[in-house]
Every structure is written in C-alpha cells, then in structure tokens.
Amino acid sequence: MVTHAFGHAGREIPAIGQGTWYIEQGERREAIAALRRGLDLGLCHIDTAEMYGDGRSEAIIGEAIADRRNDAFLVSKVLPHNASKSGTRAACERSLRHLKTDRLDCYLLHWRGPHPLAETFAAFEALKAEGKILSWGVSNFDEDDLDEALAAAGPGAIACNQVLYHLRERAIEHAVIPWCERHGVAVTAYSPFGHDDFPASGSAGGRVLAEIAAAHGATARQVALAFLTRRPSVFAIPKAGKVPHVEDNAGALRFVLTEGDLARIETAFPRGRKPHALPML
Structure with a gap:
C-alpha cells in the first residue's frame, strides 16, 4: 500500500483520504457509516471546513469519530473573511466545538482573502503553540x-x-x-473525479481507464486515483457519502500503475497549457 508522510510525529498516512461536503439531514446516518468505514480501511485523512453547511459537516464528522479520534487525521479550513488574527482563533474554536475535539491535525486558509497572510499565519502559529492545531497550510494557492x-x-x-x-x-x-516539492509542502487534491464530468465509459479516455482497470482487477475511478497520487507529494481526498464509494476509493491503494499505464493516461488526458490562475472551489 502506498503511504505518504504528511502527518505529525512521524506518522504516515495513505495517499487517499476522505473529503466532506454538506450532507442533508436524511443522509446523516449513511455519511457517518461511510466515514467510519473509511477509517476501517485506512483512509484516515478527513477533510472539512467551517463553510461546509455552516459547520454542519464538521458536526457530522465529530459524531462519526467520537470514539475514534486518534484514528483520524483531521483537517478543517477557515474562511478568508474570518482569517484575521482574532477571527482565525474564533473560527478554529468553533470548528473544534463542532468536531467535539481538542485539536485539529491541520488547519487551512480556504483561499486568499482581505486579511494579510502574515496576520493569518501568526494566528495559526499561536494556535499551534497552544496545541489546538498540530500543523497548518493553505488552499487554492498558485505559485x-x-x-x-x-x-x-x-x-x-x-x-x-x-x-x-x-x-x-x-x-x-x-x-x-514542482513548487511544493521544492519546498517540502504536501499537495492535497480535492475533487479528484471532477464535477459530474468523470470520463464516460464510452469516451476515448474512459475506454483507456477501463482497459487499464481490467488489467489490474480495478475500477476506472481507482485507476484515476492511482494516477493522480503517483507522486509521493500528492494526496487525494475524494468526497464519498456512501460506504460502497468509500470502499471503491480505498481500492486504489492496492495496486501500482505501470510505466505503460501512466503513459497511456498522460496521452488520453493531456495537462494542456498553464492557466493564468488556478480554478478556485
């Protein structure tokens, strides 16, 4: 199984984690079961944010990990308009209450906003000194x-x-x-299946994924995750609110793509030109 060393105290965590979004009340029980099944399968990196459902996503995660806090690598994010020095502290403490925990393993600035980075980072460092967060990072940052x-x-x-x-x-x-690799910064990939546009099985790219999947006894989505996490610096956090989806995601940890597989995927899904700015979601 591929593991990546984005953790703390020497802890390694797998290349695949769990991303969360707002979950409707009727789906709450199913979502909790999915999160707990992910922990069973070693998908310990759980990502959320104060923005997701205005804290309701954090509350669901808090319920799911109530007796398994030490099994999870827990990440949340502060909204940019809250990211002043005092606002960051207040947001972190709200997230901790929602999650029913005393610390976050990592805390992120969700995207660039009106407050100076130095002010936000000073708040992160103060929270880290108090043990309320164990590390911190950023989100949606280009080079x-x-x-x-x-x-x-x-x-x-x-x-x-x-x-x-x-x-x-x-x-x-x-x-x-490349910037992150030069500076020892892990890359966390969100929405690794896109936004309702995963390659259809009948498309040229979909057929490539299906053929590679068949050769490995895998699924097309597992192949996609294996490709995206082929570098040791990259993690993926697919959103999955159902147990079967979580189990499918975890299957990406069970095989390694060949050089030929990688070349075929590179050809089928060219990276294109460098954009003027990264998409921000």
Missing part, C-alpha cells in the same frame, strides 16, 4: 501566492496546499506541484 506565503511564514512552516486536481484539470502539474 505566486505560495511565494508570498513562504515569504510571510518562512521555510518549513506550510504543511500543505489543497488544490483542484483531476484528470481533466491537471494545471497544477505545471508549477504548483
């Missing part, structure tokens, strides 16, 4: 943003950058991933 963040934080402070990455959106391979 220029990352340069500014590094200047404000200094080397070794930024744990990760969470960005959009899927087969049809590989822009971060141009500059963001």
Whole structure:
C-alpha cells in the first residue's frame, strides 16, 4: 500500500483520504457509516471546513469519530473573511466545538482573502503553540501566492496546499506541484473525479481507464486515483457519502500503475497549457 508522510510525529498516512461536503439531514446516518468505514480501511485523512453547511459537516464528522479520534487525521479550513488574527482563533474554536475535539491535525486558509497572510499565519502559529492545531497550510494557492506565503511564514512552516486536481484539470502539474516539492509542502487534491464530468465509459479516455482497470482487477475511478497520487507529494481526498464509494476509493491503494499505464493516461488526458490562475472551489 502506498503511504505518504504528511502527518505529525512521524506518522504516515495513505495517499487517499476522505473529503466532506454538506450532507442533508436524511443522509446523516449513511455519511457517518461511510466515514467510519473509511477509517476501517485506512483512509484516515478527513477533510472539512467551517463553510461546509455552516459547520454542519464538521458536526457530522465529530459524531462519526467520537470514539475514534486518534484514528483520524483531521483537517478543517477557515474562511478568508474570518482569517484575521482574532477571527482565525474564533473560527478554529468553533470548528473544534463542532468536531467535539481538542485539536485539529491541520488547519487551512480556504483561499486568499482581505486579511494579510502574515496576520493569518501568526494566528495559526499561536494556535499551534497552544496545541489546538498540530500543523497548518493553505488552499487554492498558485505559485505566486505560495511565494508570498513562504515569504510571510518562512521555510518549513506550510504543511500543505489543497488544490483542484483531476484528470481533466491537471494545471497544477505545471508549477504548483514542482513548487511544493521544492519546498517540502504536501499537495492535497480535492475533487479528484471532477464535477459530474468523470470520463464516460464510452469516451476515448474512459475506454483507456477501463482497459487499464481490467488489467489490474480495478475500477476506472481507482485507476484515476492511482494516477493522480503517483507522486509521493500528492494526496487525494475524494468526497464519498456512501460506504460502497468509500470502499471503491480505498481500492486504489492496492495496486501500482505501470510505466505503460501512466503513459497511456498522460496521452488520453493531456495537462494542456498553464492557466493564468488556478480554478478556485
């Protein structure tokens, strides 16, 4: 099984984690079962944010991990308009209450906003000194943003950058991933199956994925996850609110793509030109 070393105290965590979004009340029990099944399968990186359902997503996660807190690597995010020094602290404490925990394993700035990075990062460092967060990072930062963040934080402070990455959106391979690898920053890939546009089985790209999947006794989505996490610096956090989907995601940890597989996927899903700015979701 592939594991990546984005953790703390020497802890390694798998290349695949669990992303969360707002879940309707009627789906709550199913979502809790999915989160707990993910923990059973080693998908310990659980990502959420204060924005998701105005804290309701965090509350569902808190219920799911109530007796399994030490099994989870728990990540949440502060909204940009809350990311002043005092606002960041208040937002973190709200998230901790929702999650019913005393600490976050990682805390992120959701995207660039009106407050100076130095102010947000100072709040992160104060929370870290108090043990309320164990590490911190950023989200939706391109290489220029990352340069500014590094200047404000200094080397070794930024744990990760969470960005959009899927087969049809590989822009971060141009500059963001190389920047992160140079500076020891993990890359967390959200929406790794896209947004309701995963390659159809009858499309040219879908047929490539299906053929590679058949050769490995896998599924097309498992192949996609294995491709996206082929670099040791990259994690993927697919959203999944149902147990079968979580089990399918976990299957991506059970095989390694060959050089030939990688080349075929590269050809089927070219990364295209470097954009002027990253998508922000």
